[in-house]
Amino acid sequence: AQSVSQHNHHVILSEAASLELGCNYSYGGTVNLFWYVQYPGQHLQLLLKYFSGDPLVKGIKGFEAEFIKSKFSFNLRKPSVQWSDTAEYFCAAAVREIIFGKGTRLHILP
């Protein structure tokens, strides 16, 4: 069965710092990959997704992710974070059903 692991449970950064959140998945076949964001008290929101093609995927709010097949990784990046990026970030992988990682809580200091 597929699984998703996120490397960091809690990340604290200052505004304007660069962000990289790690995500690895375990599944040997073709898989769709996603990053979701959940702001405090809000619903899940899709940041970006990878189905095929260019492994560098650009999403909303300046986020991007790179799919590295050989490493089974799909890390999320943002060159310069803002205080409003404070949220929980979930990596997810799907073959049929979508399976979520445990999430990374990001806290941006103003």
Place this chain on the structure above:
Amino acid sequence: SAVISQKPSRDICQRGTSLTIQCQVDSQVTMMFWYRQQPGQSLTLIATANQGSEATYESGFVIDKFPISRPNLTFSTLTVSNMSPEDSSIYLCSVGGGINYGYTFGSGTRLTVV
């Protein structure tokens, strides 16, 4: 992408009672799923709702506790039975699936059991 209407959006229930959550989709979809998000946790798949047959449950979830109906390709219900405070969570339905298909989530049902 599909539009999902999920209700109720929230409820406060007494322990020992049951609550049925409805998920209505604006188009026919093959795959429907039910998830739970416990406070401060990630989303955990409860089951896949299969049209015309019994739902497929993930490890740790059983039909007696979470009976699911899927009478057609646009509608499903999840019942949380004999509730206890530990069942307090957000429950979400999702549709989609398969290679190169996106996923859509309902807005969730915030359940509090007292």
